[in-house]
Amino acid sequence: MREENCNKNKISWPKTLKKWFTFKNKAEDFHADEFNHRDYDFYDKEVCIINKNRRRERSSKKYAPQVRDVNDYRIFVATWNVAGKSPTSSVNLEDWLHTSPPADIYVLGFQEIVPLNAGNVLGTEDNGPAKKWVALIRRTLNSLPGTSSELNSDFEGSKTEKNPSFLNGPSSCSMRIMKSEMGNPQPRLTRGYSVNGYDPNLGSLDDDNDPDSIHSHLPYCGGNSSYYCLVASKQMVGIYLTVWVKNDLRDDVCNMKVSCVGRGLMGYLGNKGSISISMSLHQTSFCFICSHLTSGQKEGDELRRNADVIEILRKTWFPRVEGTKDEKSPQTILEHDRVIWLGDLNYRIALSCRSAKALVEARNWRALLENDQLRIEQRSGRVFGGWNEGRIDFPPTYKYSNNSDRYACDDIHPKEKRRTPAWCDRILWYGRGLHQISYVRGESRFSDHRPVCSIFIAEVESINRCKFKKTTSCSSRIEVEELLPYLHGY
Secondary structure, three states, X not given: OHHHHHHHHHHHHHHHHHHHHOOOOOOOOOEOOEEOOOOOOHHHHHHHHHHOOHHHHHHHHHOHHXXXXXXXXXXXXXXXXXXXXXXXXXXXXXXXXXXXXXXXEEEEEEEOOOOOOHHHHHOOOOOHHHHHHHHHHHHHHOOOOOOOOOHHHHHOOOOOOOOOOOEOOOOOOOOEOEHHHOOOOOOEOOOOOOOOOOOHHHOOOOOOOOOOOOOOOOOEEOOOOOOEEEEEEEEEOXXXXXXXXXXXXXXXXXXXXXEEEEOOHHHOOOOOEEEEEEEEEOOEEEEEEEEEOOOOOOOOHHHHHHXXXXXXXXXXXXXXXXXXXXXXXXXXXXXXXXXXXXXXXXXXXXXXXXXXXXXXXXXXXXHHHHOEHHHHHHHOOOOOOOEEEOOOOOOOOEOEOOOOOOEOOOOOOOOOOOOOOEOOEEEEEEOOOEEEEEEEEEOOOOOOOOOEEEEEEEEEEEEOHHHHHHHHHHHHHHHHHHHHHXXXXX
């Protein structure tokens, strides 16, 4: 019997190693809701017509600035290390995801959605917990407040949160605003958010023994604009990144691609690393990076985290598809117009546990941040040069004792690992056109990390259809008039 087991192990290990050494990073390898495009895509149709005539193409470029609008879109970004726990129906995301008004885009990143043991790192990927998180997020987003009975209170900003204990501060509010209206902005809400109950087709979140209890088929995305669509989700061992958009924006999202970089065991396995999602909304490109960097609080561990960031920036790649309209799409992270990095970056506070705890109790965030490794490394120019982070005005998010508000740096439970409190969970952004209006943490005791979320207003360029048609019509008339003398023999 023992010989049989040994033989099995000899067979399985080469297969496992082959799986990782021959791993191919496919840009289109992600999950999304099914949907139907419009019968006519305005941009494709018009550009196709223009490209048939070089003179008309030059004419359209002349008028390009006049046919473009800049709109503001609200993006909710969140990161949470869930410590290898699978969600149950008792996990409440409502006060985490419900903002007033609701966001246009939700970018939700997780770390350790499965335990980081050898079986999960080297073996077959366990996507059961990911399905449960998707079901929970879908249920929460599709029960957003905003029906006709609640619109007035949301619009005026008078609606209060049900359980303010989940977040330690109120979410800031903003609406999508036309740039031409910025002088006298009038908030515009998309009306008709429905309040739907739990979809029985998604299965039970409590059934931990059956990972397939939540059906693996993807829901149809279409119809009522009150729903949110999953436009991309990707898992790499314990890292999981999902992007959701309002249903009425789905046709305006294109060029979806993913890129994974492993930085774990042997420098490339997926227990540490990043998942990046590239997409375009109208004429503006976005890149969202969810990462879990090298852990450890020993001196010098921060340099390994720096190396992770450098390698992620170097190796993340979004290949272009020849013969399609993404021939000029960005291929690296920093080539995108708007870039947001979220995750468990694992940078620690370079103080003793006792000193850090005393400063936390005094709520002396400034003194703590002076010893924050990320800030130190960034100031020195060794990592995240040119990146921005909002003001941190909340307690460190790691490490808490199980199901408590107590940091795991006391000797109350000798079995627990002692860790100096730290802001491991961060959200940063790069480039122009992103304005952060909220940066807070949640207070859920589900994990030894507290979730962190941020709200951004992103500037997005789009083509004004009416102006575009007028411009192309005008350029056509000019071309005809230019040809008339030749037709009459002058």
